[in-house]
Amino acid sequence: MRPCSPGSRLPRTDTLPYTWYVDAELLGRERERLFAHSWQYAGHTGQLAEPGSYFTLRVGDVPLVVVRDREGDLRAFVNVCRHRGAEVVSGEGRCTTLQCHYHAWTYDLDGALRAAPRADAQLDRSSLGLRAAQVDTWGPFIFVNADADAAPLADTLGELPALVREGGIDVDSLAFHHRGHYSLAANWKVAVENYLECYHCAVAHPGFSDVVDVSPDSYRLEPHPTFASHHVRLRDGDGGGQFHLVWPNIKVNIMPGATNLSIGRLLPISAGQTDGFLDYFFRGDVDPAWVKDHLELDAQVGAEDRELVESVQRGIGSRAFERGQLMLPSEDLIAEFQRWVAAGLA
DSSP states (O other), rough: SSOOOSSSOOOTTTTOOOGGHHHTHHHHHHHIIIITOOOEEEEEEEGSSSTEEEEEEEEEEEEEEEEOOOOOOOEEEEEBOOTTTTTOOOOOOEEEEEEEETOOOOOOSOOEEEETTOOOOOGGGGSSSEEEEEEEEEETEEEEEETTTSOHHHHTTTTHHHHHHHHOOOOGGGEEEEEEEEESSSSSSHHHHHHTOTHHHHHHHHHHHHHOOOOOOSSSEEOSSSSSEEEEEBSSSOOOOEEEEETEEEEEEEEEESEEEEEEEEEEEEEEEEEEEEEEEEEETTTHHHHHHHHHHHHHHHHHHHHHHHHHHHHHHTTSOOOOOOOOOTTTTHHHHHHHHHHHHH
């Protein structure tokens, strides 16, 4: 799904209505219209190193399974049994077939129905395979799309891989380090909007602001058709970094300094609850001491952001005001994101 489409008449300086951040019915529409047809970061190729390796995830309300087949190709399927609708497999692991835990309907790694206990010859196995979803990669990063007819991943990534290369990052040289999970008592849009501006950094992130020059003349915001970017410089030194939000909910972070990249997504659990994760990657020769310092700063910024977005959610939930006002140009990317949301739901 390409977010920049006609249909929104949202004034640039107005925020979305605050009811959009607390309405459970609206979240259902967002899952259906914004998430179920979008490319989502799923994991990394190290998780699927061998044939039969698989992991599961949800995109919007759609459960998916990603598996490496016997020929070594990546495949993705809707993780719903064609018999009675149970999720076929859960978690992650390695298998020779995908067998439903309910009645043992068994699917091959190419999605074809292989066995159905007690089935007679009249059962048309050829029409009862798992429904295919899309899967593609950017370097070691695996992306999925529950919509088999959606435009290819390259359309969503656009110029992003080139920008990352220009920033000195060869994604194929990166090694997975760890996955960090977090949870926020806030709507997913509140979390995204916090990520899309650094107007708050000098006040709320003193440690980050000691490292990165957050002045308006140095900290550059840049919209793109399907993602939004921050370009940053070290306060003391020549190193640069990048932070990108890929529509609608994928974060790509490159901190100035040693070769690093973290990538992950925000997952709307309820109107007031968002879970997220980041997969951290570093080049193999990065100094472990630098990694330790980087992760400590990242955790500090994350804790500070949690306090901020949860405060915003409480304020919005009070219904004291109908909407807020954006401070432009410092919050230009929020204005862009809110146009994307309004257009996607129109």
